[in-house]
Amino acid sequence: MKPIMNDKKIVNSWALFDWANSAYALVISTAIFPIYFTANTPEIVHILGLEFTNSSLYTFAVSFSYIIIAFMSPILSGIADYSGRKKYFLKIFTIVGSLACSALWFFDGVGTYWIGTLGFIVATIGFAGALVFYNAYLPEIATEDQYDLVSAKGFAYGYVGSVILLIIILFMISKHDMFGFPTEKTPIRIGFLLVGVWWLFFGFISFKGLPNDLNKEKQDNIVQKGYQEIKNVFAELQDRPNIKRFLASFFFCSAGVQTVIYVASIFAKDELAFESTELITIILLLQLVGIIGAFLFAYISKQTTNKTSLIISIVIWIIICVAAFFVSTKPQFYIIAATVGLVMGGIQSMSRSTYSKLLDEGEDDTTSYFSFYDVVYKLAVVLGTGSFAMVDYITRDMRYSILILALYFVIGLVLLLITKIERKEAIM
Numbered sequence: 001m002k003p004i005m006n007d008k009k010i011v012n013s014w015a016l017f018d019w020a021n022s023a024y025a026l027v028i029s030t031a032i033f034p035i036y037f038t039a040n041t042p043e044i045v046h047i048l049g050l051e052f053t054n055s056s057l058y059t060f061a062v063s064f065s066y067i068i069i070a071f072m073s074p075i076l077s078g079i080a081d082y083s084g085r086k087k088y089f090l091k092i093f094t095i096v097g098s099l100a101c102s103a104l105w106f107f108d109g110v111g112t113y114w115i116g117t118l119g120f121i122v123a124t125i126g127f128a129g130a131l132v133f134y135n136a137y138l139p140e141i142a143t144e145d146q147y148d149l150v151s152a153k154g155f156a157y158g159y160v161g162s163v164i165l166l167i168i169i170l171f172m173i174s175k176h177d178m179f180g181f182p183t184e185k186t187p188i189r190i191g192f193l194l195v196g197v198w199w200l201f202f203g204f205i206s207f208k209g210l211p212n213d214l215n216k217e218k219q220d221n222i223v224q225k226g227y228q229e230i231k232n233v234f235a236e237l238q239d240r241p242n243i244k245r246f247l248a249s250f251f252f253c254s255a256g257v258q259t260v261i262y263v264a265s266i267f268a269k270d271e272l273a274f275e276s277t278e279l280i281t282i283i284l285l286l287q288l289v290g291i292i293g294a295f296l297f298a299y300i301s302k303q304t305t306n307k308t309s310l311i312i313s314i315v316i317w318i319i320i321c322v323a324a325f326f327v328s329t330k331p332q333f334y335i336i337a338a339t340v341g342l343v344m345g346g347i348q349s350m351s352r353s354t355y356s357k358l359l360d361e362g363e364d365d366t367t368s369y370f371s372f373y374d375v376v377y378k379l380a381v382v383l384g385t386g387s388f389a390m391v392d393y394i395t396r397d398m399r400y401s402i403l404i405l406a407l408y409f410v411i412g413l414v415l416l417l418i419t420k421i422e423r424k425e426a427i428m
Helices: 008-031 033-039 054-083 086-106 110-136 144-174 185-209 222-237 241-272 276-303 306-326 330-358 366-395 398-417
Strands: 044-047 050-053
Touching (some): 008 241, 033 110, 033 276, 044 054, 050 054, 054 222, 086 110, 110 366, 241 398, 276 306, 306 398, 366 398
């Protein structure tokens, strides 16, 4: 039995999952873990005879995580699609990710940096794997005219939830002596535990309101079918040039956006000597601005088109990257960070809803198409973080890596400009 479309309880439950897992995206991926990782690993790390800076090691770890999940996604999509167990696998990846996140508690210094690296990789796989099934729910719970609003609502829930938890952790860190801790280290590690618990607890509350899995007849060769579905979608895209061009644009823009999210705090710390509490405060403000940005770009889309909204966002991203290359003072970085917050949620929310609109109305195979979308996204993260780390590894200067990201946004903009996206009204 299909779920009731635009049901308030179901939509809120779907959005609540963003509340749950965005705590990982903010606290671990963006705000605290990158800074903690570089502060508690050797400046130069030797692995397999190669010499890495700790910043490039972190970025390569992100890239490696997404290589794994990109190859796993078609398998997972095939299993979910043919077994109807979307919620089941959403739960599995949530459990794996939250437990791995909690395990970061044991990363307590230079001698245990391998725990931090492995725990981060597994938690990232859990986070990214869950998104395969989370994104595929959107066309099943909302009608097309509601995609923009529902998608923006999910991002807004994610921003609010993650900000609340970050404030709690920031308070523990800044007032560590009041809690009886001699340094910031222990409250940061407690923060890792809190993220894991938050992710798991609210995730399972979300699951209660999501549609139950469908009972489908057991089929053989599900793994092969998963990859075959991806091949089929790729073949179908040859006759759907607009979707193909949009996905190509999405690929390059995601390479830029996601890499900025992962490396921004390390860049500020290494290049501009920001303190940990300063960075966390900046990222906190960035998230609050992001809530406004998600709904602002949904409003722009309603008044104009999704394409116009995305073009404006991408142009701003290009300006951000060029400005970051030349940034030399903290006030300048504050301005850049605020601008990032404004466009970060907008481009992510609009990309997801635009892709949903481009799919044919009544498309039965949404899981396969969203699995393909997700593989494109994950390969984009591999490209973005991998190339960023490689340039950093070669030049020992992250500023040159930023220019690579600017190039990706330019390519994404050109591809979007030649994509035809029909205007479809969104009810706000």
